[in-house]
Amino acid sequence: MSEEGATGPARDGVVVAQGTFDVLHPGHLHYLQDAAAMGDRLVVIVARSGNVTHKAAPVVPGPQRREMVAGLDPVDEARLGHPEDIFVPIEELDPAVIALGFDQHHDEDAIRAALAERGIDCEVRRATKYEAEYPDALLSTGDIVDRILDERA
Numbered sequence: 001m002s003e004e005g006a007t008g009p010a011r012d013g014v015v016v017a018q019g020t021f022d023v024l025h026p027g028h029l030h031y032l033q034d035a036a037a038m039g040d041r042l043v044v045i046v047a048r049s050g051n052v053t054h055k056a057a058p059v060v061p062g063p064q065r066r067e068m069v070a071g072l073d074p075v076d077e078a079r080l081g082h083p084e085d086i087f088v089p090i091e092e093l094d095p096a097v098i099a100l101g102f103d104q105h106h107d108e109d110a111i112r113a114a115l116a117e118r119g120i121d122c123e124v125r126r127a128t129k130y131e132a133e134y135p136d137a138l139l140s141t142g143d144i145v146d147r148i149l150d151e152r153a
Contacts, residue, residue: 013096015039016089017127018081019104020047020141021065022058027101027130027139029072034127035099036074044069044078045089051081054105056142087118095122102129 017035021028021044036042046066049058058065062080070078082088090098098115100106108124115122130139138144 013039014041014043014093015097015099016043016045016093016095017099017101018045018047018086019101020052020055020058021069022060022141023144024068024072025139025141025144026132026137028069029074030130031099031101031127032069032072032074035097036076038097038099038125039095041076042074043093043095044075045081045086046078048081048083050083051086056145059141059145087114087120090115090120090122091118094120097123097125100124100126102127 015035015038017032019028019031032042032044035044046062046069047058048062052058060068066078066080069075079089098111100108100111108126111124115124132139138147
């Protein structure tokens with residue numbers, strides 16, 4: 001991670017953020033605002049449903065999740081991820097920075113090693129933690145789904 005912290009500019013260029021973005025919440029917006037501040041242009045790669053294996057499958061279809069992310073102010077472009085190789089869009093975009101969410105499950109060192117193996121020179125940085133100003137904030141899609149089931153089922 002850069003010495004300047006999560007939101008200090010690294011160098012001019014493209015920043016890539018990625019995620020599932022199943023049910024958008026303020027934590028997603030904070031992540032993308034932080035990521036946008038790391039460079040000149042933010043491209044968000046929205047995970048395809050079939051590639052989400054570390055948690056429950058998304059409720060919302062991939063094209064709809066991509067459309068919602070594309071409509072957020074910090075985002076310059078949103079695209080669906082590659083169906084088989086998550087690094088294909090990274091190779092195409094040649095970003096200056098890959099921005100990870102504060103609590104995303106990714107191993108930064110493993111990502112750096114995979115990038116080096118493919119000859120991709122970019123920083124890997126983490127966004128800062130979102131601190132909600134209200135006690136009942138729902139900052140996880142799973143928590144939102146659970147609340148819906150509790151209150152509407």
